[in-house]
Amino acid sequence: MTEAAAPRVLALGELLVEVMRKELDLPLDRPGELVGPFPSGAPAIFASAIARLGAPAGIIGVVGADDFGDCVVSRLRSDGVDTTHVRVVADHPTGVAFVAYSGDGRRHFVYNLATSAASLLSPGDVLPDYVAAAAFVHVAGSTLAVSRSSRESCYKAAATCKAAGGRVSFDPNVRPELLGGEPVDSVVGPLLELCSVLLPSGPEASMLTGQADEADACRSLVERGIPIVALKRGRDGSTVFTADECIDVPSLAVTEVDPTGAGDCYDAGFVVGLLQGWDPERAARFANVVGALSVTRQGPMEGVPYVAEVMALM
């Protein structure tokens, strides 16, 4: 695949770098060793995975004219992602996330996003012809929380792709506390209406429906009209819900080094599977392997696998 190929799968949103603690249980409120920058951002991880899985990928976003921007853009370019629609601005820095891990597996973040270049993404960056040519537009819930204009860009991209006959995949990884008091329902509503594939974790499915039971929550999302809901369950794999069935699909046993990015890699695997014409169960099996391999390396994008590695384990 080359950059010249028309992207069949488009992502949009934050391209950022991540800097993380080397040691567990060392919070970010005191000096200590850090490692990074690693290229990151949910849409960037997704786009990298799409390209490594062999489908033409593109990304729309904004970075600063700085080394962090170069770090993430050059990584995407080397994977074969079309970055011609990434805008570089001189007056805002590339977004950064600092991450500390606790021994119990929890992650603590300090973000510099709201005042970063990523916050400048606006509907003007979403060129209708470019988006209308895509088979899929993927939206990450995190992008809805970066800024108002970032959110509007997602709505425009999703609506444009759908109107042109394409499909929308939506990972509702939205943190309510980052929405500035706005109700989650109203922010994610337009994407729930437009998406063909919803890719939640259990707590996200519950958050979207108010139903504590994750499977009930996914069933009610299907009843609402979403054709496929793929529930991500970490090391336990995933469960696909459609109007006709609910199928548990186990993952691969791996040694987890860094869970960051597994969800985005799974999303990419699932979309590539659907593009192959596979049924949701086979797409989920492929996506599980993509997610499992992604957690075996430190850094959000360092474990993104290539299609041959995934097929060998199917």
Ligand code: ATP
């Ligand atoms: P994040 O938001 O941290 O990126 P997520 O909560 O959206 O992740 P997970 O359920 O953690 O998503 O991971 C996505 C998929 O990756 C899982 O459904 C599973 O298939 C695979 N996966 C993740 N962690 C593991 C693991 N430790 N072992 C095997 N497979 C895993």
Ligand code: MG
């Ligand atoms: Mg997630």
